[in-house]
Every structure is written in C-alpha cells, then in structure tokens.
Amino acid sequence: MDTYTFATSRQVEFPTTTPYTILLKHPEIRHIGSVQNPTSELYVTAQLWAESKSFGVSVQTPHLFFKNNRTWNKWLELPILIKDCPVSSQIAITIWDISPCPQNGSISHTVPFGGTTIPLFDDDGALRRGRQKCKVYRRKGADGHLSSTTPHVPRTKRRKRNEEPPPIVPEEEELERLEQLFKKHEMNEIPQNDWLDQLVFQNVGKKAREVEEAARKRSSMHKASKRKAAKMRADRIETQTGSNGTADESESEEESDDEEHFTLYVDFPRWDFPVVFEDHEYEPSRMMREFQSTLSSSILGAKPPPPEVRYGPGIAAGNNVVDDEDYPVVQIFDPEQFQRENPCESKHRRLVRSDRNALYDVDQKPNAKLRDELNEILSYGPTQELTPQEKDVVWTFRRHLSRDKRALTKVVKATDWSNPGEARQMAELIPRWAKIDVDSALELLGPTYDSPVVRAYAVDRLRQAGDAELLLYLLQLVQALKFEDYGTKEEGLPPSSLAKFLIDRAANNFKLGNYLHWYLMVECDDQGPDTNAINRKLFARVEYYFMLKLEDRAPEQRKTLLRQAEMIAVLSRISKEVRFSRSNRIQKIELLKKYLADPKNELLKIEPPIPLPLDPEIEVCGVYPEEANVFKSSLSPLFLNFKIATPTDTSLATQSRSETQGKYPMIFKTGDDLRQDQLVIQIIELMNNLLLKENLDLKLTPYRTLATSPTAGAVQFIQSTAISAVSAKYKGSVLAYLKANNPDETGPLGVRKETMDTYIRSCAGYCVITYILGVGDRHLDNLLLQPSGHFFHIDFGFILGRDPKPFAPLIKLCKEMVEGLGGTMSPQYAQFKQYCFTAYSTLRKSSSLILNLFSLMVQSSVQDIRLVEEQMGGIGGAVAKVRERFHLDVSEEEAVRLLDQVLADSVNAVFGVVIDRLHEFVQGWRA
Known part of the structure; x- marks a missing residue:
C-alpha cells in the first residue's frame, strides 16, 4: 500500500482570519471577493503604454469561473500593430477584484487586486516571446510610466548602511536556472521527450514546493526578529521621550504588504526566430537638408547637430521632466514637412x-x-x-x-x-x-x-x-x-x-x-x-x-524559340569552359575549335536551319570551327562564324552545298551584362531612324547586340580597324588609311568622294549621339573605322556622364579624327560641324520621345541608370541627365552655340591626349 502523506496543524502558520487591527482600519475588505473566496472571479486588463503615455485603449478578459486556480487561458489582442510600437512600449497588466464599496467616489465596483508592467521589447531590442514570469504588486494598478513602480522583475532593494546582503540560497539559484531551461523547452529549443519530461516536471515541482516552504520559514523567522528588534527600539524611545512610536505601525503595514507574493504568467506569441526592433527612418525634410548642407559648407569637417527636439511635462527622455516654464517655445522636427499637401x-x-x-x-x-x-x-x-x-x-x-x-x-x-x-x-x-x-x-x-x-x-x-x-x-x-x-x-x-x-x-x-x-x-x-x-x-x-x-x-515558332535556347545554352557552357581554362590563348582557341567540331554539341551542323537569336531574319545551319577565335580579354570572348542557310536550303543541306553559303560573324561572351550596350545600340538605331525621316543620312552603324542572360550575350561582328591600330600602322594618320583603301586623286584630300562623305557624316553622327547619351571611357581602342569610311563607337560601359577618367571631354573628338577631316581649317571640318548642328537640332525636336523611353527604364537593371538614380536620390535622375544634354530650356540657336563650344573644347582638350597615351601604354604592357 502507498504510504499516507499528511501535515499536522502545528505546521500551519497562516492566520485563520484577517487580523483584527486591519479590519478596524479597512472594514470594507471583508466584502472583497478575493477575501471571501481564494479562487474568486477576477479579470485582467491590458493596455499598451509608450513614453509615459497610454497608447491605445485597454482590453480585458471575459468572465470566467475558477475551480482550483486562477488560470484565464485567453489571448488578449491589443489594438496596435507590432510594427507601429516604439521600442519603449510597455504592457500594463492589472488584475481587478470585486468590491461592493466604491473607492474615491467612483461608481465602479472594482478595485485592483494587483498589477505588473512588462516591456514589449527586452534589453537587447528583441520582441519578447514565450512565457514570461511577472511579479504582481498587491492592491496596485499597473503603472505604465517609463520608470514604472510595478516592474515585472522587482528591482533590487537598496541596502541600509551596515546591513548585510541577503544570503545566497543555492536551491533558489538552481530553481531559476531550471525555469530558464523550461522556457527554452517551451520554445522548442530543447528536444522534447514525453516520458522523461513528465518525470522532470514532477521532480522539479516537488523541489519548487520545498524551496518555497523553506523560503516561507526564513521569511517568518526574519520578520519575527525584525518585530522583536522594533519592539525593543520602541520601548527604548518611549522610556526616553514618552512617544508612542507610530513608525512601527507603518513598518507592520509594509511587512503585511510584503507577506503576500503573487506571480502572473503571461504568454507572448512564439516565433521561430528573434524579432528585432527596427524604427522607421523618416527622410529629412527639405528645410533640414538645406540646413545641414549650409552648416557643413560653413564648418568643414564638422558634423551638423541633430534636430532639436523638446518634450512636454512628464514625457521627457529617461526619467527627466521638462517644464514648459523653462522652455516656453517648443521646437519639434516635423518629418512630414514639405511632403504633405498644403x-x-x-x-x-x-x-x-x-x-x-x-x-x-x-x-x-x-x-x-x-x-x-x-x-x-x-x-x-x-x-x-x-x-x-x-x-x-x-x-x-x-x-x-x-x-x-x-x-x-x-x-x-x-x-x-x-x-x-x-x-x-x-x-x-x-x-x-x-x-x-x-x-x-x-x-x-x-x-x-x-x-x-x-x-x-x-x-x-x-x-x-x-x-x-x-x-x-x-x-x-x-x-x-x-x-x-x-x-x-x-x-x-x-x-x-x-x-x-x-x-x-x-x-x-x-x-x-x-x-x-x-x-x-x-x-x-x-x-x-x-x-x-x-x-x-x-x-x-x-x-x-x-x-x-x-x-x-x-x-x-515555339519550338524554334526552344531550339534557340538550347543553342545558347551550349554556347554559354563552351564559353565558360574556355574562359576558366588554365591555358594560354593559343590553347584556348584549339579547345574552342574542338568543342565546335564535336557532334555532341550540335553546332557543326544545325538541321533544320534555325533563326539566329541575334538577328532572326538570318537562318543559320552550322558554324565554321576552323575560323573560330578567342579575343585578348579577361573574359575571353568567342569569335564564331555561322553558316547562313540559303532560302532553297531550309531542309537538310549537304556538306558540299553548305561550303558555298554565306557567313555571319558573331561575338559571344559570358561574365558581362550586355543590357546597357543593348540599350545604347537601340537608342542609336532609333535616332538613326529619326534622322532618316528628315532625309539626313549620317551613315551610322548600329550593329546588333542581344543579352541572352544577365551575364551573357551576343554581339554582331563588324569587320573594322581600331583607330589605335590605324594610328600605329599609318603613323597617326587616319587620312593615310582612307587614301590607302579608297585612293582618288580628284577627290577631296586624295580620297574617293563617297568615302570622305561617309567619314564626315558618321563622325558627326556619333559625336552628337555620344554627347546626348553621355557616353564615357572613350579611347582609341573603342573607336573603329571601316575601309568604306564608316566610323563608329563600341563598348558602352559608361553612359549618362559617367567616366572613369578625370577631366574627360564631353565629346570624344581626338586629333586623329580631326586629321582625317583635313584639320580644323579644312572645308571638310566645316561640313562636319554643319552635320553636327543639323543632327542636334533634328534630335532636339524628338527629345520627348527619347526622354519618354529613358523614363520607362528608370527601374531597370541597366547598371549606369541604376547608379545615377541612386546618386540623384529619386526616380528620374537618368532622364534628367539626358534632358540636360538637350538644353531644352534655351532656344535652338543658343543650343547650337553651346554644342559648338563643346566641340571646340573637345578638339583643344589636352588631357584627352594624355589619357589616350596612358591607355596605349597600359594596353601595351598587358600585351
């Protein structure tokens, strides 16, 4: 048989009734619900406070009937979202009791049983989660001020002089450690084991009851000794002065208050991860930005002071209280200034x-x-x-x-x-x-x-x-x-x-x-x-x-697009393998030819022919592996020659017939985002169409560019020579290059008239277009020239006025280009300027179309547009850069004069020559 467990009456030290002296002072407490019944029907209210002010209305639990203990098990939903709560938010929780006698003339029949205040965020700024243990302060409503008198964790009491610190009880420390582990167990931070957890809970509960009994005995002994010492002190005072020692009554009242210890357990929502407080940072108003810029310009290196903010009485930061009499003018930083409508x-x-x-x-x-x-x-x-x-x-x-x-x-x-x-x-x-x-x-x-x-x-x-x-x-x-x-x-x-x-x-x-x-x-x-x-x-x-x-x-058509995707995937894989190969350029070229000739890659022979993604009007039926090449670059771009299928050869083609077909040269590379180049080429093609509508043919060369992924793409290859190579071969003379390819003694400067006219027009067209688009990083390696006189730009890695080189001219008009025109005093240069002015005036008339196209790109992933938008601090920065180059705020005559001045500055720019020589030195050192 199980042994009986019982207690004797001599072990119970609780009073049978309320002390008579307390009933004499407060006779109404005999009618309070909690005095009549240890499980009386109490209810709880909760209200959010911040900065010592109530933050929303309070909510309360519904009516419940308790049997054994007071457990509400009800969620209280406060009418404030967590994202709207400041870091100083506190929840004031008050437990209310029933009393038939209203207090302080109130008509309410409720009195506070006790209260506690718990911050919404802990000391580390993390949102509280899980079960929280809160001390209940008897007969006090919850205090929601910053320095609350009802904190959920009691503050350590200040010891009197010569008073010894309370002894450390190992059992209580161990119990506190176990409570922290239980909280982790509830948050699933400790693995659960049902049968073992039940044994642990039973043993810990038994240990907690023992610790509580021992603490009650120590408290009784401590109070008895204090009561005896106070009585001896009162007798001594009464013998000396005849006073009646009223302080003992207050002490006895305080002791009686401290005799009751109640704890309230509050469950906060549980999260799988910590929720850290984040405040909303308002954008400073226009007035504050002007103030800070003015102050920073006047005091170099000094950081502008923060905006002055004053609080009203009772709302000061910390525990300070600011009186309006000391600060009759309250200055507050208004984040909505200039942002809301008047x-x-x-x-x-x-x-x-x-x-x-x-x-x-x-x-x-x-x-x-x-x-x-x-x-x-x-x-x-x-x-x-x-x-x-x-x-x-x-x-x-x-x-x-x-x-x-x-x-x-x-x-x-x-x-x-x-x-x-x-x-x-x-x-x-x-x-x-x-x-x-x-x-x-x-x-x-x-x-x-x-x-x-x-x-x-x-x-x-x-x-x-x-x-x-x-x-x-x-x-x-x-x-x-x-x-x-x-x-x-x-x-x-x-x-x-x-x-x-x-x-x-x-x-x-x-x-x-x-x-x-x-x-x-x-x-x-x-x-x-x-x-x-x-x-x-x-x-x-x-x-x-x-x-x-x-x-x-x-x-x-859908099948064709899928076949294009398969071909681009194969080219991307080959390009990456060639690019990351630890070989020299000659070995990379041989590796590329091997991949292209491998039948598994299905590039040697494409049956049936497929439209090229770069130019869908061209159908290709294979590549020429022996003509493939790898360019000198860190990204190792691939040069590919595709076989063009004839209209009669759209079915299966024989090897002998494919040898006589045309070729379409193309560059394919990975590791580079071609969307910016794609945008610039598209704008150049658009401007070319606008000029052609006005019967102005400037012989532009808008070669095709297509980004096939954010890090890969294809570019049409145009047979041409860089100005740097022309200058090296013909001793800095573009005119000598034009004469060598198109000699004509009767033509201007010894060059065939059509070739010189093409050179003049193309130079004018690209000078105007690159000025409007703000193309930067111009050097002799990305200025190309064809034997027919077509001059054009490549590599548009910097646009909208961005340039990695300092003091770069607004228009790249180097001395080699001017020399090809016969110098600044030649009639060809005068004709070049006239084409520039005509093209600029024509494009200004269509500026709305160009600006609208750029406004649609403001949220794109084009690199320089994104950077300019971030620098300008808002949507429309890229459009503003292009609009600035159009000079729409002045007349057409004034805009032409401004362009003429830009051309003159570009021709006479000394630093541009230094940049070209430095670039040639770096390229030669790399080679």
Whole structure:
C-alpha cells in the first residue's frame, strides 16, 4: 500500500482570519471577493503604454469561473500593430477584484487586486516571446510610466548602511536556472521527450514546493526578529521621550504588504526566430537638408547637430521632466514637412474644380493671355512638373484642350485621380480626345501614371504603330510591364493590358516575338541584389502566356524559340569552359575549335536551319570551327562564324552545298551584362531612324547586340580597324588609311568622294549621339573605322556622364579624327560641324520621345541608370541627365552655340591626349 502523506496543524502558520487591527482600519475588505473566496472571479486588463503615455485603449478578459486556480487561458489582442510600437512600449497588466464599496467616489465596483508592467521589447531590442514570469504588486494598478513602480522583475532593494546582503540560497539559484531551461523547452529549443519530461516536471515541482516552504520559514523567522528588534527600539524611545512610536505601525503595514507574493504568467506569441526592433527612418525634410548642407559648407569637417527636439511635462527622455516654464517655445522636427499637401491649396483646388463649375467649363475658352500661358505649358517637356496654378488652368480649359493632341499628358498630370468626380470626368473625356502620337502614348505608360483608363488608352494608341516601329520601343515596353497591376487572382491577362497587346503582336510577327522572348527571359533570370522578386514573377507570367499563345497559334515558332535556347545554352557552357581554362590563348582557341567540331554539341551542323537569336531574319545551319577565335580579354570572348542557310536550303543541306553559303560573324561572351550596350545600340538605331525621316543620312552603324542572360550575350561582328591600330600602322594618320583603301586623286584630300562623305557624316553622327547619351571611357581602342569610311563607337560601359577618367571631354573628338577631316581649317571640318548642328537640332525636336523611353527604364537593371538614380536620390535622375544634354530650356540657336563650344573644347582638350597615351601604354604592357 502507498504510504499516507499528511501535515499536522502545528505546521500551519497562516492566520485563520484577517487580523483584527486591519479590519478596524479597512472594514470594507471583508466584502472583497478575493477575501471571501481564494479562487474568486477576477479579470485582467491590458493596455499598451509608450513614453509615459497610454497608447491605445485597454482590453480585458471575459468572465470566467475558477475551480482550483486562477488560470484565464485567453489571448488578449491589443489594438496596435507590432510594427507601429516604439521600442519603449510597455504592457500594463492589472488584475481587478470585486468590491461592493466604491473607492474615491467612483461608481465602479472594482478595485485592483494587483498589477505588473512588462516591456514589449527586452534589453537587447528583441520582441519578447514565450512565457514570461511577472511579479504582481498587491492592491496596485499597473503603472505604465517609463520608470514604472510595478516592474515585472522587482528591482533590487537598496541596502541600509551596515546591513548585510541577503544570503545566497543555492536551491533558489538552481530553481531559476531550471525555469530558464523550461522556457527554452517551451520554445522548442530543447528536444522534447514525453516520458522523461513528465518525470522532470514532477521532480522539479516537488523541489519548487520545498524551496518555497523553506523560503516561507526564513521569511517568518526574519520578520519575527525584525518585530522583536522594533519592539525593543520602541520601548527604548518611549522610556526616553514618552512617544508612542507610530513608525512601527507603518513598518507592520509594509511587512503585511510584503507577506503576500503573487506571480502572473503571461504568454507572448512564439516565433521561430528573434524579432528585432527596427524604427522607421523618416527622410529629412527639405528645410533640414538645406540646413545641414549650409552648416557643413560653413564648418568643414564638422558634423551638423541633430534636430532639436523638446518634450512636454512628464514625457521627457529617461526619467527627466521638462517644464514648459523653462522652455516656453517648443521646437519639434516635423518629418512630414514639405511632403504633405498644403491644406489651403487643397481647399482652393476643390473650390476651383467643384461640380458647380462643370457646366460653366463646357463652353469656356481662354482669352489671349491665358492662351499664351496654355501654349507655354504645352511646350513643356515630359519630365517637367506642373505647378498647382498651372494644373488649375489646364484643368479649367480641359474641354477646350481636347482638340490638341499635345495637351492630354498635361491634363492627365493636372487631374486628381483620387477624386472620384475628376476621375469620372476624365474617363468620359479621354475617348473623345484628339488622337495622340506614339511618343505621348509611351509617356502615359510610365511609372507616374497608374490610372487603368489612361494606360488602356495609351495601349490603344500603340496599335497604330507598325511592327517595325514597335520593335524600336520594344525594350522599353517590356520594362513598362512593371508599372501595370494585373492582379494575382485573375486568370489570363486583361484585354486592354500592355502585356496582352505585346503578346498578340509578337505572335503574328516572329521577329517581334523573338526579341520579346529574349527580353522577357533575361528579366526572369535576373537574380541580382537590386532586382525585385515580384517583377521576376511578373515577367515569368507574361512569358508563360506568350508561350501559351504560340502553342495555340504558331507551335512551330515555339519550338524554334526552344531550339534557340538550347543553342545558347551550349554556347554559354563552351564559353565558360574556355574562359576558366588554365591555358594560354593559343590553347584556348584549339579547345574552342574542338568543342565546335564535336557532334555532341550540335553546332557543326544545325538541321533544320534555325533563326539566329541575334538577328532572326538570318537562318543559320552550322558554324565554321576552323575560323573560330578567342579575343585578348579577361573574359575571353568567342569569335564564331555561322553558316547562313540559303532560302532553297531550309531542309537538310549537304556538306558540299553548305561550303558555298554565306557567313555571319558573331561575338559571344559570358561574365558581362550586355543590357546597357543593348540599350545604347537601340537608342542609336532609333535616332538613326529619326534622322532618316528628315532625309539626313549620317551613315551610322548600329550593329546588333542581344543579352541572352544577365551575364551573357551576343554581339554582331563588324569587320573594322581600331583607330589605335590605324594610328600605329599609318603613323597617326587616319587620312593615310582612307587614301590607302579608297585612293582618288580628284577627290577631296586624295580620297574617293563617297568615302570622305561617309567619314564626315558618321563622325558627326556619333559625336552628337555620344554627347546626348553621355557616353564615357572613350579611347582609341573603342573607336573603329571601316575601309568604306564608316566610323563608329563600341563598348558602352559608361553612359549618362559617367567616366572613369578625370577631366574627360564631353565629346570624344581626338586629333586623329580631326586629321582625317583635313584639320580644323579644312572645308571638310566645316561640313562636319554643319552635320553636327543639323543632327542636334533634328534630335532636339524628338527629345520627348527619347526622354519618354529613358523614363520607362528608370527601374531597370541597366547598371549606369541604376547608379545615377541612386546618386540623384529619386526616380528620374537618368532622364534628367539626358534632358540636360538637350538644353531644352534655351532656344535652338543658343543650343547650337553651346554644342559648338563643346566641340571646340573637345578638339583643344589636352588631357584627352594624355589619357589616350596612358591607355596605349597600359594596353601595351598587358600585351
């Protein structure tokens, strides 16, 4: 039989009733619920506090009936999100008791049973999680001030003079250690074992009861000794002075308060990982930025002081209290300054645009003064913002302006799309607007326009563009997909969306579909640190629907794109193996030829012929392994000669017939992002088309470039010679090179007239275009010249004014180029300048189109655009750089004079010559 366990009455030291002296002082406590019943029905309230002020309303537990102990087991959800809580947040928890006698004239019949305050974040700034043990302070409501009087962990009491520290009890220390282990066990940081855990819990519980009993006995003995010492001290004082020793009563009251020890266990949500506090950093206002820049410029090396912030009474940092009498003027840093709309201007705009004026606006026409003002507003570039006054004028005469196709973008900017009335009026007016041009439609697809009505209208206007024109803007239109909201629950794409339009057009034109496929695939594969996973998912979704469209309408085209991907994958693998091979260049060339000739790679003979991804109008049926080469570069680019299939040779081709086919030379390399070069070449091709429309042929050479992944791509190879090689072979004379390849005694400077004219035009065209795009890092190795006189640039690793070399001229017009023109005093140089001025003026007329294309690229992964955006501190930095080179704020004559000055400075630039000589020295040392 199990032994009986019992206790004797002599071991129970608790009073049978409330002490009579306390009942005399507080007779109402005999009616309090917790005095009548040890498991009375209490309830708990919790409220969030921060900076000594309540932070939201309190919440409480529902009514519960307790049987054995007070356990609520209820989650309390505070009405404040964790992300909105400051680091000083505290939860004030109060346990309320029932009392029939209200206190302090209150009509409430609740009194605090006890309270405790626990910070939301611990000392390390981590969010509390799991079970927390809180001390309950009897008959006190929770205090939520910064220096709380009810902390969940009691503060160590200050010892009196000559008072010995309390003895250290090993059992209590061990119990505290076990409690920490139990908390880790609850957080699953310690492996669980059910049968062993039950034994441990039982033994630890038994040990805890023993420690608690021992602590109670020590406390009783300590209080008895203090009571005896106090009585002896009171008798001595009474003998000397006859006083009645009131201090003993207060001490006895304090002792009675300390006799009751209650603990509240609070469960915080458990997280699989620590949640660390992070504050929201507001962007400093315009006033603070100007103040800091002024101060830093006046005091070199001195850090500007932080903004002065003063608090009101009771809200000081730490435990200090600041009085308003000492600081009558309170200065507070307002992070929303200059970032929110002026309420006065907002009220004015609502009055001006109210529905009462709608009927009046229908037939309203501007007078002569307002007409001039409207014409000036319509002449603004696409990146120029409108003032509130200009927006009001444009909105007032919106119906009058509906006949002008230039005005739509300005009216859309002036519309408050958050106002349902204005949005409804514009939705009704836009379909009746004069048909806008394609460049205006591109502007409406930019990141600043999010209205579905506006974007649908812009897509509708793009339908008037042909496939050839659409191909010029395709790179930017793919980037514009980021600015549309297609939703996540819809199946398919909206009929009016840009993605649906591009897919439909690309499915009917293989050339368009080829480039759309590769542009989308590169964005899907971009895993860089600056990319967005949401954008990658968006591009993958568009590519998926494009493949579905091809599967339904043109399954052969889909198979062709898959074959292209297989060929590019093989070339990428070969390029990486050659690049990382620990061999010299000769051995790498032999290794490349071996790979190309290997039938397993399926490059020697491609059956049936496949359109080349770089140029889908060219079908290739294999490569020439013996003509392959590896360039001198750290990335070891591959030179490949593809066999061009003749129209009659689209089926199986014999080896004898393929030997007579044409060749398509191409460069393929890995380890380099070609998207920036791809963008520059696309802009050059666009500018060439704009110039040709004005009957100005500048003999440009926009060779093809295609990025097949974020780190690989293909480039069309143009047979040419670098200016550095021309200078070395012909003793610095480009003119001698032109004479050697195109001699004509009757021609200008002894060169055939057509060749010299081509050289003059191409030099002028590339000088203007590289100036507008801010192309940098120009040296004699990336300036190429063909025997026919075609001059062109390659390697666009630095654009938008970025240049690794200091003091580089704005236009690369070296003395070798000028020498080929016969010098600065020759008629050829005068003709060159005239072509420059004509081309610059022509491109300025189409500046809106070029700026709109760059505005669609502001969130792309093009390296220099991303860097310029970060340096400028906002969206539109790259557009501003291009707009600056157009000089749109001056007249055409003044802009031409500015370009003339830039040409003169570039010709006379001494530092450019030093840079070229230094580059030649470095290249020679590397060779």
